[in-house]
Amino acid sequence: MKTTPRPRLTVNLSALQANYQTLCARRPGAETGAVVKANAYGFGAERVVPALIEAGCRTFFTAYTFEAVRLRQSVEAIPDAVNLCVFNGPSAGDLADYDDYNLTPVLNTLAQVSLWQGQKSTCMLQVDTGMNRLGLTSKEVATLATNADAHGGLKVSHILSHFACSSDPGAAKNKRQVEEFKNLTNKLGKLFPKAEKSISASGGIFLPFDIDEKLTRPGVALYGASPQDQPVDALQTVATLEAPVMQIREVSSGESVGYGATFTGREHARVATLGIGYADGYPRHLSNCGKVILGGRKCPVIGAISMDLITVDITDCEDPIAVGAIAECFGPTLPVAEIATLAGTIAYEIFVTLGDRVERRYVT
Numbered sequence: 001m002k003t004t005p006r007p008r009l010t011v012n013l014s015a016l017q018a019n020y021q022t023l024c025a026r027r028p029g030a031e032t033g034a035v036v037k038a039n040a041y042g043f044g045a046e047r048v049v050p051a052l053i054e055a056g057c058r059t060f061f062t063a064y065t066f067e068a069v070r071l072r073q074s075v076e077a078i079p080d081a082v083n084l085c086v087f088n089g090p091s092a093g094d095l096a097d098y099d100d101y102n103l104t105p106v107l108n109t110l111a112q113v114s115l116w117q118g119q120k121s122t123c124m125l126q127v128d129t130g131m132n133r134l135g136l137t138s139k140e141v142a143t144l145a146t147n148a149d150a151h152g153g154l155k156v157s158h159i160l161s162h163f164a165c166s167s168d169p170g171a172a173k174n175k176r177q178v179e180e181f182k183n184l185t186n187k188l189g190k191l192f193p194k195a196e197k198s199i200s201a202s203g204g205i206f207l208p209f210d211i212d213e214k215l216t217r218p219g220v221a222l223y224g225a226s227p228q229d230q231p232v233d234a235l236q237t238v239a240t241l242e243a244p245v246m247q248i249r250e251v252s253s254g255e256s257v258g259y260g261a262t263f264t265g266r267e268h269a270r271v272a273t274l275g276i277g278y279a280d281g282y283p284r285h286l287s288n289c290g291k292v293i294l295g296g297r298k299c300p301v302i303g304a305i306s307m308d309l310i311t312v313d314i315t316d317c318e319d320p321i322a323v324g325a326i327a328e329c330f331g332p333t334l335p336v337a338e339i340a341t342l343a344g345t346i347a348y349e350i351f352v353t354l355g356d357r358v359e360r361r362y363v364t
């Protein structure tokens with residue numbers, strides 16, 4: 001017996017691999033890493049990581065140590081040569097995991113530098129060039145650089161920084177950060193002559209000027225969303241979110257739909273109830289303003305988003321819609337960016353908040 005249809009995310013692993021190649025091609029002089037924090041942006045690291053390894057990726061980033069540990073434990077056949085790096089770096093309590101699971105930390109504070117002192121394996125070092133979030137400040141860089149005796153033994157493979165405004169190619173801050181990065185890496189160059197540079201996430205890879213770096217760290221662009229405020233045509237759609245029609249009803253003029261009676265039809269309407277809600281990560285902010293593709297039409301979401309259900313107006317659909325029909329909530333026809341904008345957020349947040357109830361299906 002078929003079970004009740006539920007919301008479904010289809011992940012196209014070939015499109016993911018094609019996006020990886022596109023990002024590599026934009027930066028022929030640099031290695032292209034992949035950011036797979038938050039379970040590969042909600043897409044399932046167990047399937048995403050092997051697909052990217054197959055595409056040639058050898059350096060992966062998570063945010064937390066336990067995320068990288070989980071990758072080593074759960075993803076079959078990650079070759080030893082594949083580098084698993086942790087943006088947030090180590091604490092005293094998880095230092096041993098770096099040895100046990102062959103992980104590379106990003107050190108962000110002088111305390112983490114001290115903690116890593118004496119470790120034999122490679123680390124990365126993050127410097128702050130204007131984000132004011134993680135990484136050594138210019139003052140701390142100076143402290144480190146003038147204390148060669150204490151820190152010269154660190155094996156730093158890469159010096160990292162991060163752009164604040166790379167979603168806007170015209171932002172003056174981008175070039176200021178590049179300058180500051182040059183300045184700070186020069187200061188550290190004597191101490192760590194072998195350290196390579198890395199500053200670009202997805203947005204940086206699409207900035208319209210040359211950046212001196214040997215490793216990029218894209219996340220969202222791999223998953224098919226534009227890192228810029230404008231669409232990037234070179235990227236393929238990786239994710240399609242769909243929801244099944246569970247019931248169809250006629251609503252007379254003057255009747256309301258859903259919680260709080262926030263929608264009242266002025267005319268007679270046909271309304272389809274779909275199996276997806278805010279528990280699945282469909283944003284409640286799309287109440288009365290979301291859109292879905294159903295029967296070849298862009299249908300408006302009417303009424304409030306419920307935990308498990310949404311209601312859409314299908315009055316204008318040309319093809320008759322039946323129970324069991326599948327609506328596209330975002331995907332090739334309805335870009336995730338459009339839905340994110342309607343919800344007052346960004347594609348990143350839509351991706352990573354998709355719930356456990358959403359069935360993940362992988363296609364090539």
Ligand SMILES: *Cc1c(COP(=O)(O)O)cnc(C)c1O
Pocket residue numbers: 035037087162200201202203217218219220221227
């Ligand atoms: C999340 C993250 C990235 C990836 O960012 P995208 O915009 O998704 O490409 C790269 N570097 C750091 C430090 C990050 O935290």
